[in-house]
Structure formats: C-alpha cells, structure tokens
Amino acid sequence: MxxxxxxxxxxxxxxPYPEVISEMSRVMDEEYGNPSSLHRRGSEGERILNTSRQVLADILGVKNNEVIFTSGGTESNNLAILGIARRNRRRGNHLVTTAIEHSSVLQAFNQLEKEGFEVTYLVPEKNGVIDPQKAVEALTSRTILVSIMHVNNEIGSIQPISRISKMLKAKNPAVIFHVDAVQSFTKFSLSPQQQGIDLLSMSAHKFHGPKGVGTLYIKDGIHLEPLNWGGGHEKGLRPGTENTPGIAGMALAAKISTADxxxxxxxxxxxxxxxxxxxxxxxxxxxxxxxxxxxxxxxxxxxxxxxxxxxxxxxxxxxxxxxxxxxxxxxxxxxxxxxxxxxxxxxxxxxxxxxxxxxxxxxxxxxxxxxxxxxxxxxxxxxxxxxxxx
Ligand SMILES: Cc1ncc(COP(=O)(O)O)c(C=O)c1O
CATH class of the missing domain: 3.90.1150.10 (Aspartate Aminotransferase, domain 1)
Structure with a gap:
C-alpha cells in the first residue's frame, strides 16, 4: 500500500473525524439558531448545548451544570487559574504549579505574579514526573491554588494526579486543585470526583474534534471570577454566543474517542x-x-x-x-x-x-x-x- x-x-x-465534520456542517446548515433566541431555531441551538454538555458530563461522571464551554485549552486554563486566584485573593496569595506546564498555564501564572501573587514552580524528576511530596512541601497556609497537568505535551510524562490531590488535601483541605487534561482527556479515564480534581481543562482539537472549542469542568461550589463580561452565557463565566457547531463536534469527537x-x-x-x-x-x-x-x-x-x-x-x-x-x-x-x-x-x-x-x-x-x-x-x-x- x-x-x-x-x-x-x-x-x-x-x-477531525469525518463524522465530526459532517455533524458540524449539518448544525451550521440546519440548526443555526442562537441558543438564546426564544423561537424554535433558538430551542434547537439550546438543545445542542444541553445534549453536548450531558455527553461530556457523562464521560467525566459529573453533573452537567459543572461543565462550561470555552474556546479551547488556553481559555480553560486561563479562566481556571486567573479566575480562581483573583476570586480567592482574600484567602491568600500563594499559588503552586510546575516548571513543565503548557505556556497557557505558565503565562497565566506569570500574569498573576505581576498582580502580586507568589508562585512556586515545582521541578520534575529526571523522568518528567513531579514528586507528590514536593508538591505538599510547597503548600503554605496562604496557598489557594495548585495547578498540575496530567500528561505532558512534549515528553508524555504522566503526573500522579490522584495521589497529589489526596496528599495536598490532607495537608490543606481548602486548597483548590486544577488539572490541565488537554493531552489526556478521552485517552485516560478521568473522574474528577474520585481523583479529587476541582477544575479540569480540555480541548476538542486534541481528540479529533474541531479547533477553537474546549471545556472547563468546575466542581459545584467552586467560585471564580470571569475573564470576560457580557451576556449571562455559561452561568456568566464565559459570556458570548455559544459556538454550537464546534460544541456539537466536540461532543461527538469525545463520544467516538472514548468508545474504544x-x-x-x-x-x-x-x-x-x-x-x-x-x-x-x-x-x-x-x-x-x-x-x-x-x-x-x-x-x-x-x-x-x-x-x-x-x-x-x-x-x-x-x-x-x-x-x-x-x-x-x-x-x-x-x-x-x-x-x-x-x-x-x-x-x-x-x-x-x-x-x-x-x-x-x-x-x-x-x-x-x-x-x-x-x-x-x-x-x-x-x-x-x-x-x-x-
Ligand atoms: C497541555 C496543553 N495545555 C493546553 C493547550 C492549549 O490548548 P488549545 O490549543 O486548545 O488552546 C495545549 C495545546 O497544545 C496543551 O498541549
């Protein structure tokens, strides 16, 4: 051959999977309504949001109101990190991440340093894995957020996120744990509840879906400050008319990728x-x-x-x-x-x-x-x- x-x-x-391309094209052609419109076309758009949200929630084993649609991994990471830090500033100004995160995480932390936060960057072992003990030792009484990626996008190292979360929360139950799962979602089985994850970032174009669309899981009860202001879309956390073709494509791609x-x-x-x-x-x-x-x-x-x-x-x-x-x-x-x-x-x-x-x-x-x-x-x-x- x-x-x-x-x-x-x-x-x-x-x-992108051919099925994803057809579904997105169908949505653009037939179900093009704005989900916020009150007429039938609007309801079709709203149904796309509801069913897609449910697909992603089911894969993660979470409630559908815990899933927010974004423009991709970069936005999910920024919303999680900047949103949590700015909203919880009263509780402390210390944050922890690793030296091997994607730039959308590292640059968000760099921005927070300019806003007066202190950031600890954990250095991995030679094999690219973070020692959970080092993460725990970095915690102080002022630490509000720890952000650690699941699978590294350059070397493929896998972080022991369940163990890290367990150890972090044993020392400081109030600490919020964010995971960038852009390279692992649909490949590894992820269960934020069982793994002690409070926020989880995903991006459709890494699992044969479209570019420019992603998801952020936010555990019920976790509050964050939005990055953008506008209509009340996505519980006010991510205003802007939803990308219904992209969201439909993302949900289908997630379904196909996780099936086998x-x-x-x-x-x-x-x-x-x-x-x-x-x-x-x-x-x-x-x-x-x-x-x-x-x-x-x-x-x-x-x-x-x-x-x-x-x-x-x-x-x-x-x-x-x-x-x-x-x-x-x-x-x-x-x-x-x-x-x-x-x-x-x-x-x-x-x-x-x-x-x-x-x-x-x-x-x-x-x-x-x-x-x-x-x-x-x-x-x-x-x-x-x-x-x-x-
Ligand atoms: C680990 C990781 N996080 C975040 C991103 C950013 O995702 P997006 O391209 O959807 O903005 C990428 C993309 O390469 C990534 O590999």
Missing amino acids: RIKEVYIDNSATTR RRENMEKMNSLKEKLISSILTEHPWAQLNGPLEEEGAPHIFNISFPGLKGEIILHALEEYFIYVSTGSSCHSSAKEPSHVLRALGLNEEATEGAIRFSLSHLNTEEEMDYAASKINSVIAELANFHKITT
Whole structure:
C-alpha cells in the first residue's frame, strides 16, 4: 500500500473525524439558531448545548451544570487559574504549579505574579514526573491554588494526579486543585470526583474534534471570577454566543474517542514501541527524553539526536510527508529552547536536537514501518554529514 502521509504530530492537533465534520456542517446548515433566541431555531441551538454538555458530563461522571464551554485549552486554563486566584485573593496569595506546564498555564501564572501573587514552580524528576511530596512541601497556609497537568505535551510524562490531590488535601483541605487534561482527556479515564480534581481543562482539537472549542469542568461550589463580561452565557463565566457547531463536534469527537478507549491506547502503545525500538536500535546514540518507554503516555514521546538540529530533521522528514514537531507547537515557532527539556536538565545539544513524536489511534502499523525507515535514513544521512561519531 502506498503511504500518502504519516501525521505523527497529534499533540499539536489531530485530524477531525469525518463524522465530526459532517455533524458540524449539518448544525451550521440546519440548526443555526442562537441558543438564546426564544423561537424554535433558538430551542434547537439550546438543545445542542444541553445534549453536548450531558455527553461530556457523562464521560467525566459529573453533573452537567459543572461543565462550561470555552474556546479551547488556553481559555480553560486561563479562566481556571486567573479566575480562581483573583476570586480567592482574600484567602491568600500563594499559588503552586510546575516548571513543565503548557505556556497557557505558565503565562497565566506569570500574569498573576505581576498582580502580586507568589508562585512556586515545582521541578520534575529526571523522568518528567513531579514528586507528590514536593508538591505538599510547597503548600503554605496562604496557598489557594495548585495547578498540575496530567500528561505532558512534549515528553508524555504522566503526573500522579490522584495521589497529589489526596496528599495536598490532607495537608490543606481548602486548597483548590486544577488539572490541565488537554493531552489526556478521552485517552485516560478521568473522574474528577474520585481523583479529587476541582477544575479540569480540555480541548476538542486534541481528540479529533474541531479547533477553537474546549471545556472547563468546575466542581459545584467552586467560585471564580470571569475573564470576560457580557451576556449571562455559561452561568456568566464565559459570556458570548455559544459556538454550537464546534460544541456539537466536540461532543461527538469525545463520544467516538472514548468508545474504544482501551483498544486505542493499546494500539498507540504498540505503535510507540515499534517506532522507539526501531530508532534506538538503529541509532543507539539517540536518547529518549523524560519517562522510560513503559512509564510514559502511549501517544507522546521525545527523542534527542545530540549534534543535529531538530528543525532540520523536521523539514527533512517533511520531504517524505512525515510530520513531527520539535517541541510544543508554540515553541517551534518561537524558536526558544524547550522549557520542558531544560527543566529535565538536558544540555543544549540534546535540547536542540529533540523531536517530539505524537501518535493517534488512527495511525497504522504500515505508517510506522514507513516512518521508521525514513527517519532512520534521514538521521543517518544528517549524522554522516555533520560527522557525528555514533
Ligand atoms: C497541555 C496543553 N495545555 C493546553 C493547550 C492549549 O490548548 P488549545 O490549543 O486548545 O488552546 C495545549 C495545546 O497544545 C496543551 O498541549
């Protein structure tokens, strides 16, 4: 079979399911009403919101009034972090997060520092995992919020969020716990109630839904300050006419992605094993960054080719219609060294020569065989050209 392309940059974004595209097109064509309108067209829009909210609530095992629609992961993270900090300022001005969060979390905390908050940035172990004990030790009586991502978007490390939450709440029951689950929602089973999560961010385009739409779970009883002001949409927390086609597409994508969750995870795991073992066998001088192969998420891994430049490898692979990335999508355009790899203590050569591979259950064995052979020959050629002793 001829391979047309191998898209293994699924942490940047995924290709929407055909069913999602049809459903969004149908909603735009047939059910285009504004959910706030009082007539029949409005009721259709409102029904889309209600049924979609229920789908997402059911997947998380939460109440539908605990689910808010947003414009994606960035907005969900900003609303959660800025909203909680500003609303609870009277209780304290200390916040805790990690050094390896997505920029939409880190920049929100940077903004809060400018507003007078103090932020502790936890540094992970070499495998990219935060020691729960360190999170607990960071807590003070003034800590109001802890924000820790579930799966890291650059190296695939998985944080022990249930354990962290349990230990945090044992020390300070009033602390609010936010989790950025943008890279894990629909892949890992998430249950905010059982896992002690107060706020959870998700983004549709990471699970074969549309871009520009996401969800924030907010536990009943948790209050936050909105970022925007306008009509009373989404309980006043996120005003603006709702993106009904996007929301319908997101709910459908979540339904499809979670239906075969286990099989999808097993498939990605075996594709990941295949690709890693082929690359590391052929190029033993390359290094797997972050978690050990069996400890990381099945869909994200990061390999450094010290001495080579990630960007050159990326463009060389593009010639073969193989799409990867050099880090998170924002870093690749900013051309800044990855803050995640630096937090792991990698040297400059390893950081500059890093490639992130991120898989989807829609990738195939044949694609991995093709990708492995092209990646191996591209790396061999570049290593030879740069006279890297392997
Ligand atoms: C871990 C993580 N959080 C948040 C985001 C931002 O999501 P969005 O692109 O929907 O704004 C991303 C996107 O790459 C991500 O990987």
